[in-house]
Amino acid sequence: MNPKLNTFDLIVVGAGGSGLTAAIHASQRGMKVMVLEKAPKIGGTTAWSVGSFTASQTLHQKELGIQDHPDFHFEDMALFNQGKGEVDNLALRRLFVDAAAPTLHWLMDIGVVFDGPYPESHHRHPRMHNVIPNSKSFAYHLRKECARLGVTIQTHCKVLELIHENERVVGVKALLNGQDLVDYRAHSGVLLTAGDFAASKELKEKYLGPDMAKAASVNPLATGDGLHLGLQNQGFLRNAHYASALKMRFVEAAPHWIQKIPPYAFIAKTITWSLKHLPQAMIRPFVMKFITTVLGPEMTLFQSGAVMVNQSGQIIDSSSTDVVFNLVKSPGNKGFIVFDQACADRLKAWPNFISTAPGVAYAYLGDYESARKDIFHKCSRLDELAGKIGVDPQTFKTSTQGLLEASSPFFYAMGPVRSYVTITEGGLVVNENFQVLDAQSQVIEGLYAAGSNGQGGLLLEGHGHHIGWAFVSGKLAGERILKFN
Numbered sequence: 001m002n003p004k005l006n007t008f009d010l011i012v013v014g015a016g017g018s019g020l021t022a023a024i025h026a027s028q029r030g031m032k033v034m035v036l037e038k039a040p041k042i043g044g045t046t047a048w049s050v051g052s053f054t055a056s057q058t059l060h061q062k063e064l065g066i067q068d069h070p071d072f073h074f075e076d077m078a079l080f081n082q083g084k085g086e087v088d089n090l091a092l093r094r095l096f097v098d099a100a101a102p103t104l105h106w107l108m109d110i111g112v113v114f115d116g117p118y119p120e121s122h123h124r125h126p127r128m129h130n131v132i133p134n135s136k137s138f139a140y141h142l143r144k145e146c147a148r149l150g151v152t153i154q155t156h157c158k159v160l161e162l163i164h165e166n167e168r169v170v171g172v173k174a175l176l177n178g179q180d181l182v183d184y185r186a187h188s189g190v191l192l193t194a195g196d197f198a199a200s201k202e203l204k205e206k207y208l209g210p211d212m213a214k215a216a217s218v219n220p221l222a223t224g225d226g227l228h229l230g231l232q233n234q235g236f237l238r239n240a241h242y243a244s245a246l247k248m249r250f251v252e253a254a255p256h257w258i259q260k261i262p263p264y265a266f267i268a269k270t271i272t273w274s275l276k277h278l279p280q281a282m283i284r285p286f287v288m289k290f291i292t293t294v295l296g297p298e299m300t301l302f303q304s305g306a307v308m309v310n311q312s313g314q315i316i317d318s319s320s321t322d323v324v325f326n327l328v329k330s331p332g333n334k335g336f337i338v339f340d341q342a343c344a345d346r347l348k349a350w351p352n353f354i355s356t357a358p359g360v361a362y363a364y365l366g367d368y369e370s371a372r373k374d375i376f377h378k379c380s381r382l383d384e385l386a387g388k389i390g391v392d393p394q395t396f397k398t399s400t401q402g403l404l405e406a407s408s409p410f411f412y413a414m415g416p417v418r419s420y421v422t423i424t425e426g427g428l429v430v431n432e433n434f435q436v437l438d439a440q441s442q443v444i445e446g447l448y449a450a451g452s453n454g455q456g457g458l459l460l461e462g463h464g465h466h467i468g469w470a471f472v473s474g475k476l477a478g479e480r481i482l483k484f485n
């Protein structure tokens with residue numbers, strides 16, 4: 001292969017939200033950019049997400065007369081991390097809150113449509129903006145923008161190692177189409193945006209322990225390759241032992257034909273308008289059909305009176321947040337959430353939502369009943385319900401005795417549900433120009449990281465901060481990486 005053809009200003013490793021955003025911004029500054037993606041298609045975990053983006057001082061907030069400020073957002077983010085001590089990266093948190101709204105507005109400029117803002121506890125104002133109709137919209141519009149600007153994207157191309165010259169990172173070695181070893185070179189360096197390590201048994205075992213290592217991952221390609229590359233080249237991880245995100249999630253729904261409709265801005269805007277103006281009972285089932293992510297039930301379900309059984313019908317202790325670990329340890333990492341009519345009545349309206357969900361923001365019992373018939377079961381008799389979810393009726397009846405109201409007119413089960421390491425938190429330590437630093441805080445020349453790879457110890461607890469960081473850090477990295485000739 002001609003080495004000249006494989007030489008660029010910047011190589012971006014990973015075509016998720018942060019990588020594509022960085023590529024676009026670097027390209028706008030005159031750089032010739034190559035994005036290498038190991039999967040057959042772009043999008044990464046970003047395209048698996050619910051798609052909530054939390055930001056302050058947005059156009060959506062202004063339209064509703066909400067007087068918010070990044071300073072307030074900065075303060076409120078700390079409330080999610082109480083009890084963790086002074087471990088957060090405050091410099092990156094500041095970068096994030098200041099650039100969140102401009103980044104959200106830029107995504108809107110390229111065609112991404114958001115609904116909201118929606119409230120969330122710890123945030124003094126509603127700040128959660130949800131992508132419409134689903135998170136495939138990010139990949140769709142970012143790809144279009146890359147094409148418009150001439151950014152090259154090479155899929156089926158797994159980056160294996162970094163190339164150095166004169167103590168500077170100058171390129172990568174990659175496996176193309178599973179067979180050809182190819183060198184790609186870049187004058188300005190390499191940006192790592194290859195996602196987190198939710199699917200790496202080795203890294204989960206090392207940083208999060210054996211139970212977490214047993215949990216499933218939503219995106220099987222999130223194997224922490226970018227973090228490995230950084231670690232092999234003097235970078236180091238901060239806050240890798242925090243995994244806020246061992247979460248229960250309902251199994252994936254079978255794809256619906258509606259999801260084949262491209263996320264054109266006019267379609268998304270029509271849906272947003274309909275959500276505001278049409279009867280909810282009519283529009284919500286339609287919007288729920290667009291959902292392509294795996295939705296996670298909230299812990300509040302158990303506070304509302306629900307219990308969990310395993311695949312044999314025995315109770316899994318759900319009295320504390322340890323329920324996610326109890327589920328991992330139970331046979332097949334498979335459970336069903338079971339409740340009676342009194343609990344069902346509580347799950348019909350705010351604040352007792354079952355999960356956050358794209359489009360509708362918060363999904364309630366009625367939403368699942370209409371749109372997720374595969375995981376929603378309702379029967380007037382417990383033994384009948386046991387049959388529907390495939391557990392032993394006698395064990396089921398005995399183990400739920402006293403926990404569900406015997407005179408309830410209906411009994412409900414939702415599932416299967418499994419425990420997943422949805423995302424991991426540890427990122428390479430970077431400075432405010434997204435240059436990767438070594439353990440002595442020295443810049444590793446030519447090596448940059450953004451998104452999950454460049455999380456640098458920043459704590460992003462709460463909804464909408466991880467996606468926010470992926471796009472914000474991608475945008476800032478693309479704007480700040482210096483052109484080097």
Ligand SMILES: Cc1cc2nc3c(=O)[nH]c(=O)nc-3n(C[C@H](O)[C@H](O)[C@H](O)COP(=O)(O)OP(=O)(O)OC[C@H]3O[C@@H](n4cnc5c(N)ncnc54)[C@H](O)[C@@H]3O)c2cc1C
Pocket residue numbers: 013014015016017018019036037038039042043044045046047048049050051052053157158159160193194195196218219221222223225226293294422423450451452453463464465466467468470
């Ligand atoms: C089910 C789910 C729901 C979520 N919902 C939300 C939400 O609503 N709001 C929120 O804030 N966060 C959410 N998150 C988290 C959020 O999606 C991620 O933190 C964010 O998308 C990470 O973006 P990224 O660009 O860093 O990585 P990614 O989007 O994962 O992109 C990384 C890319 O790099 C590629 N890659 C990896 N290794 C290599 C290699 N060796 N060579 C080439 N390419 C490689 C990957 O295939 C991938 O395409 C959710 C996560 C999940 C799993």
